[in-house]
Amino acid sequence: MNKPAFFLDRDGTVCEEVGYLSQVKDLRLIPGSAQAIRRIREAGWKAVIISNQSGVARGYLSEETVLTIHAALRKMLQHQGAEIDGIYYCPHHPQGNPPYNINCRCRKPESGMLLKAAEELHIDLKKSIVIGDKYSDVLTAQRLNIPGILVLTGFGKSEREKYQSSWEKEPVHIAENLSDAVRWWFNQSATKNKF
Numbered sequence: 446m447n448k449p450a451f452f453l454d455r456d457g458t459v460c461e462e463v464g465y466l467s468q469v470k471d472l473r474l475i476p477g478s479a480q481a482i483r484r485i486r487e488a489g490w491k492a493v494i495i496s497n498q499s500g501v502a503r504g505y506l507s508e509e510t511v512l513t514i515h516a517a518l519r520k521m522l523q524h525q526g527a528e529i530d531g532i533y534y535c536p537h538h539p540q541g542n543p544p545y546n547i548n549c550r551c552r553k554p555e556s557g558m559l560l561k562a563a564e565e566l567h568i569d570l571k572k573s574i575v576i577g578d579k580y581s582d583v584l585t586a587q588r589l590n591i592p593g594i595l596v597l598t599g600f601g602k603s604e605r606e607k608y609q610s611s612w613e614k615e616p617v618h619i620a621e622n623l624s625d626a627v628r629w630w631f632n633q634s635a636t637k638n639k640f
């Protein structure tokens with residue numbers, strides 16, 4: 446039976462935004478994010494990271510480096526008792542270097558990463574949710590007609606200022622951080638299920 450998932454942006458949501466993270470030594474978890482992921486898993490949901498990594502297309506880092514960072518991130522989370530079901534990334538950007546300079550279907554707000562994860566990890570997309578620090582994360586959710594939460598860590602505050610007056614459909618919630626977002630989601634779900 447397929448389970449719902451929390452699709453989590455990486456930089457600025459799970460770990461600190463440092464601008465094209467290219468070295469493991471710069472990888473730092475945002476306080477509370479490991480505990481939030483643990484709560485997601487304990488509730489029977491899957492936790493999946495989806496990340497645009499245009500730094501590959503721009504020549505700032507290699508795909509091998511991305512994979513090394515993801516292995517380190519998994520270990521860092523496991524050290525705090527949190528497991529990730531999958532990590533998906535998009536290395537493309539239309540203005541990048543060949544062979545990555547394509548208009549792909551995986552770069553958020555396109556839904557390719559979520560569709561791939563849903564197929565490979567047996568996820569019920571219709572019951573899932575997206576959390577991120579950019580409006581593109583919220584748009585990714587909205588294009589699949591699922592909830593999107595904006596967090597104010599990373600680029601969240603500037604994204605809210607930039608788009609708040611013009612977004613067609615606002616996020617279902619704006620949270621201080623991932624921990625706050627997960628707490629809010631489960632609290633409002635519990636309230637909704639009482640009726």
